[in-house]
Amino acid sequence: MSKLGQVVESVDKYNxxxxxxxxxxxxxxxFGRDLLGRWNDIKAKIPITRxxxxxxxxxxxxxxxxxxxxxxxxxxxxxxxGEFPYLNGVYREMYLEPIREIxxxxxxxxxxxxxxxxxxxxxxEPTRLFSGLMLAEDTNERFHFLTAHQRTHRLxxxxxxxxxxxxxxxxDGVFGKIGEGGVAIDTVEDxxxxxxxxxxGSPNFSASMTISGPAPIIMAMxxxxxxxxxxxxxxxxxxxTIQADIFKEVQAQNxxxxxxxxxxxxxxxxxxxxxxxxxxxYPISISGYHIGEAGSTPVQQAAYTLSNGFAYAEMFAAxxxxxxxxxxxxSFFLDCGLDxxxxxxxxxxxxxxxxxxxxxxxxxPKAQLYKLHIQTSGRSLIAAExxxxxxxxxxxxxxxxxxxxxxxxxxSADEPFTTPSEEWIRLAAHGQAILLEESGMFKHTMNxxxxxxxxxxxxxxxxxxxxxxxxxxERLGGVLAAVEERYQRSQIQNAxxxxxxxxxxxxxxxxxxxxxxxxxxxxxxxKLVRTPRKKQQLQVDRLTKFxxxxxxxSERALDKLAANVESGKNCFPALLDAVEVCSLGQITGRLQExxxxxxxxx
Amino acid sequence: MASPIRILTAVPICDGHDSAINTINLEFIRxxxxxxxxxxxxxxxxxxRAAIQEDVRAxxxxxxxxxxxxxxxxxxxHLRKRGANDIKVFGGGGGTITHEDAVAMKRKGVDxxxxxxxxxxxxxxxxxxxxxxxxxxxxRPKSPDQELAHKLTAIEDAYAxxxxxxxxxQRVTLSKKVRDSSKRRVIGFTGPGGAGKTTLIDELVLRFxxxxxxxxxxxxxxxxxxxxxxxxxxxxxxxxNSQNDRVFMRSMATRGQAGGLSPATHHCLxxxxxxxxxxxxxxxVGTGQEAMPFQKNGIVSQxxxxxxxxxxxxLQLQKIAMLDLADVVVVNKSDLQRARTAHxxxxxxxxxxxxxQRLIDTVAKRHRDPGVDELFELISPSEL
Numbered sequence: 001m002s003k004l005g006q007v008v009e010s011v012d013k014y015n016x017x018x019x020x021x022x023x024x025x026x027x028x029x030x031f032g033r034d035l036l037g038r039w040n041d042i043k044a045k046i047p048i049t050r051x052x053x054x055x056x057x058x059x060x061x062x063x064x065x066x067x068x069x070x071x072x073x074x075x076x077x078x079x080x081x082g083e084f085p086y087l088n089g090v091y092r093e094m095y096l097e098p099i100r101e102i103x104x105x106x107x108x109x110x111x112x113x114x115x116x117x118x119x120x121x122x123x124x125e126p127t128r129l130f131s132g133l134m135l136a137e138d139t140n141e142r143f144h145f146l147t148a149h150q151r152t153h154r155l156x157x158x159x160x161x162x163x164x165x166x167x168x169x170x171x172d173g174v175f176g177k178i179g180e181g182g183v184a185i186d187t188v189e190d191x192x193x194x195x196x197x198x199x200x201g202s203p204n205f206s207a208s209m210t211i212s213g214p215a216p217i218i219m220a221m222x223x224x225x226x227x228x229x230x231x232x233x234x235x236x237x238x239x240x241t242i243q244a245d246i247f248k249e250v251q252a253q254n255x256x257x258x259x260x261x262x263x264x265x266x267x268x269x270x271x272x273x274x275x276x277x278x279x280x281x282y283p284i285s286i287s288g289y290h291i292g293e294a295g296s297t298p299v300q301q302a303a304y305t306l307s308n309g310f311a312y313a314e315m316f317a318a319x320x321x322x323x324x325x326x327x328x329x330x331s332f333f334l335d336c337g338l339d340x341x342x343x344x345x346x347x348x349x350x351x352x353x354x355x356x357x358x359x360x361x362x363x364x365p366k367a368q369l370y371k372l373h374i375q376t377s378g379r380s381l382i383a384a385e386x387x388x389x390x391x392x393x394x395x396x397x398x399x400x401x402x403x404x405x406x407x408x409x410x411x412s413a414d415e416p417f418t419t420p421s422e423e424w425i426r427l428a429a430h431g432q433a434i435l436l437e438e439s440g441m442f443k444h445t446m447n448x449x450x451x452x453x454x455x456x457x458x459x460x461x462x463x464x465x466x467x468x469x470x471x472x473x474e475r476l477g478g479v480l481a482a483v484e485e486r487y488q489r490s491q492i493q494n495a496x497x498x499x500x501x502x503x504x505x506x507x508x509x510x511x512x513x514x515x516x517x518x519x520x521x522x523x524x525x526x527k528l529v530r531t532p533r534k535k536q537q538l539q540v541d542r543l544t545k546f547x548x549x550x551x552x553x554s555e556r557a558l559d560k561l562a563a564n565v566e567s568g569k570n571c572f573p574a575l576l577d578a579v580e581v582c583s584l585g586q587i588t589g590r591l592q593e594x595x596x597x598x599x600x601x602x
Numbered sequence: 603m604a605s606p607i608r609i610l611t612a613v614p615i616c617d618g619h620d621s622a623i624n625t626i627n628l629e630f631i632r633x634x635x636x637x638x639x640x641x642x643x644x645x646x647x648x649x650x651r652a653a654i655q656e657d658v659r660a661x662x663x664x665x666x667x668x669x670x671x672x673x674x675x676x677x678x679x680h681l682r683k684r685g686a687n688d689i690k691v692f693g694g695g696g697g698t699i700t701h702e703d704a705v706a707m708k709r710k711g712v713d714x715x716x717x718x719x720x721x722x723x724x725x726x727x728x729x730x731x732x733x734x735x736x737x738x739x740x741x742r743p744k745s746p747d748q749e750l751a752h753k754l755t756a757i758e759d760a761y762a763x764x765x766x767x768x769x770x771x772q773r774v775t776l777s778k779k780v781r782d783s784s785k786r787r788v789i790g791f792t793g794p795g796g797a798g799k800t801t802l803i804d805e806l807v808l809r810f811x812x813x814x815x816x817x818x819x820x821x822x823x824x825x826x827x828x829x830x831x832x833x834x835x836x837x838x839x840x841x842x843n844s845q846n847d848r849v850f851m852r853s854m855a856t857r858g859q860a861g862g863l864s865p866a867t868h869h870c871l872x873x874x875x876x877x878x879x880x881x882x883x884x885x886x887v888g889t890g891q892e893a894m895p896f897q898k899n900g901i902v903s904q905x906x907x908x909x910x911x912x913x914x915x916x917l918q919l920q921k922i923a924m925l926d927l928a929d930v931v932v933v934n935k936s937d938l939q940r941a942r943t944a945h946x947x948x949x950x951x952x953x954x955x956x957x958x959q960r961l962i963d964t965v966a967k968r969h970r971d972p973g974v975d976e977l978f979e980l981i982s983p984s985e986l
Contacts (some may be wrong), residue, residue: 161669164616165643167616171836173615173646173647174615176673177614253618262969381698397641417700596969599801599840599842600839600840602620
């Protein structure tokens with residue numbers, strides 16, 4: 001049995017444990033009394049906040065129960081925010097605004113004066129906007145624009161297709177794609193330009209890089225760039241995330257450049273290095289987003305993301321990396337669309353992850369957390385009457401925050417047309433600010449919208465369906481075997497086909513597309529951001545110069561890298577040396593000579 | 603009956619968005635079109651080379667990652683440069699291609715761009731209307747590959763009309779001498795579907811290209827189809843090493859013939875065999891137990907049966923005709939648990955024949971697999 005099978009058993013076992021505790025609380029009077037006492041303690045300690053209109057609210061809302069069995073069901077089955085099994089959130093307060101006035105319940109509404117109010121350090125804004133366009137300096141400018149009014153600088157980087165496939169900008173036939181849909185990065189010098197003006201070692205800075213196939217090479221470039229700017233001591237201070245999710249690439253997104261096994265080996269090399277040397281870095285973002293965007297159902301998305309995560313954990317553990325070293329450095333990324341499952345998809349995922357990590361992998365508390373970034377669904381946005389996309393995204397944001405996501409990206413309404421323009425990006429960012437800072441939905445009280453009967457119903461249905469998917473994958477021999485048999489890929493394609501069929505036959509309503517259609521109204525043209533030819537040429541010229549400058553050294557570095565790969569040692573240190581004098585494409589090319597190219601699955 | 607329309611579809615380089623094209627491919631096939639699918643992340647060179655070798659009527663490109671104006675224009679430009687003006691180009695990219703872009707693209711020679719919201723019927727109708735008419739008289743081919751491709755089309759068309767190929771095509775019929783000299787290098791691959799024939803051939807091609815800096819290889823690959831209906835000819839999508847100027851590949855639909863090959867195969871193979879390639883490889887569709895696809899052929903010099911370790915009970919082996927005939931039997935996917943048993947059982951089965959047939963275990967999906975190396979040695983001309 002792979003670890004996934006054991007995860008299924010551990011969740012089943014945990015659910016039986018919860019039921020036992022419920023029964024026990026009802027039959028054992030002493031246990032019941034203890035629970036009730038604990039419950040009353042918890043409630044008494046909840047701070048009270050005041051809304052701007054003056055009503056007092058608890059900073060944590062709990063169900064109104066006083067029967068020991070129900071208390072047991074809540075505390076063991078869901079857990080308080082920040083407590084196992086983390087259904088309600090991985091942290092106690094997530095993005096509540098700093099406390100205005102604190103009162104205890106006993107004081108009953110009498111506001112205390114300023115100095116006794118406990119100050120809580122403001123949390124990081126959960127808003128993280130994805131951006132990348134043209135050349136490094138253009139994206140850099142966009143980053144400065146986006147973070148101009150933010151306390152913390154959380155950058156999220158999109159790369160152009162050329163970079164995502166590990167090619168150089170001077171590769172055959174890619175010229176028109178340079179800087180399209182993301183930023184063009186060929187060398188460590190581009191990487192320096194990309195984050196220029198930001199303090200990479202600051203606790204208020206973090207960089208996210210959305211790239212998987214060549215992720216270890218790009219990671220090495222980021223480290224090299226940081227070292228060149230801030231010296232080698234910056235390494236342990238670097239904060240950020242690199243996607244590096246090979247499984248989802250093979251299952252859904254098709255940006256794989258090496259065969260699966262060497263891809264996983266390069267990933268493990270990187271994880272081994274970063275979790276040791278860069279304890280604040282997230283070297284993998286286990287991503288359901290692209291699975292969702294490729295057309296999966298929400299349950300498939302959650303199930304494949306979790307099972308991929310457990311497969312990675314199994315792999316890293318097999319390498320000998322301690323679970324409490326790598327576990328806290330895993331992060332997750334989900335899509336949030338408009339289907340009902342999204343009300344609780346991340347909540348259920350968090351719970352299954354915590355149970356599996358604790359009970360199957362022996363992880364400590366920090367390695368049990370399903371730390372999550374959500375992006376609203378790009379696929380749910382359509383070109384026809386595209387301004388409706390603002391409403392779609394707003395509804396998805398509410399769902400995302402109901403799931404207590406750790407961070408979130410809201411899509412721009414103009415996304416169906418390619419790289420979003422500043423006008424619509426601003427509206428997307430403001431959408432989040434309105435929800436979190438202007439509205440009272442998420443800033444006063446944890447659990448504001450959690451725990452409704454509908455949400456509970458969705459949780460039960462989704463959990464059962466996810467475990468069923470796990471059983472099927474286990475039956476096929478585990479995640480890697482299922483991937484090689486194209487199981488996930490076929491399931492996703494099937495679901496995508498069904499979705500299109502439903503739109504076509506009208507059983508799935510898409511406003512302005514198959515219902516309330518404004519006939520005769522053509523699809524509006526929005527102003528597109530395109531990379532000018534001159535810039536594309538500049539990128540090629542820069543690369544040529546870099547290659548010329550390092551011509552004497554690059555071959556040697558590549559030979560050393562290749563020898564390292566052949567030897568089976570961790571090749572990440574050799575990669576760190578190689579990026580100093582080699583371009584992305586040169587490194588990809590050499591690695592492919594050694595380990596082969598990815599053979600597409602069709 | 604006229605030949606089905608043949609078109610090639612692909613997604614451009616650095617673009618992995620294949621969900622639209624997958625849906626469109628299926629729709630085309632349903633409407634009687636033969637689709638050669640090249641896959642995603644494909645360069646202009648790969649697309650144009652494949653289109654010329656396959657001699658398709660048109661190329662459909664589905665682009666979602668930007669740079670489409672340049673990419674489409676480059677495809678048209680390369681086609682013209684190589685004298686393939688009669689291969690048309692169309693495509694789409696949802697919302698990423700604007701009306702303004704489309705105007706620019708059409709100016710550069712693209713036939714048509716489909717926008718977001720275009721129905722599948724509309725696309726199919728367009729292809730049938732614009733690329734379904736019989737070809738005008740063909741212009742002089744500009745390269746030997748193009749000439750070969752035109753001749754293969756003529757053979758296929760003649761068979762589709764139920765006639766023997768005429769005039770210049772007839773001349774392809776070989777004298778005994780040519781046949782003997784070509785005998786050394788025509789290798790037939792057959793075996794059940796899913797055994798990994800395509801991957802195995804592609805790995806052999808890689809070895810050939812690496813070992814031999816000038817040589818050329820031809821591949822005749824087959825996928826099943828019913829008379830008058832479409833087919834998905836998808837081998838190229840996974841044959842990453844075979845997309846190379848030194849590889850001439852042609853994908854054929856069986857057009858209703860049972861047994862793993864097309865009615866036109868014999869003639870096509872004969873033509874390829876005398877066209878100066880160092881190797882000619884022919885791959886059948888996934889075959890059943892009774893199939894003996896190369897039996898009447900006379901051109902194939904060496905036959906390779908590729909088996910999957912999961913063939914069922916031992917008794918099943920007695921029924922597989924090719925086990926008696928194949929020169930080499932390959933158990934692919936030999937990393938599977940059942941593979942050792944399979945090897946032993948097949949070995950015993952081959953011993954009954956007393957023909958000195960070779961049995962090789964391979965894991966074709968693995969880079970530099972020693973089993974594939976061994977197979978390559980075995981089929982190298984110098985070894986014969």
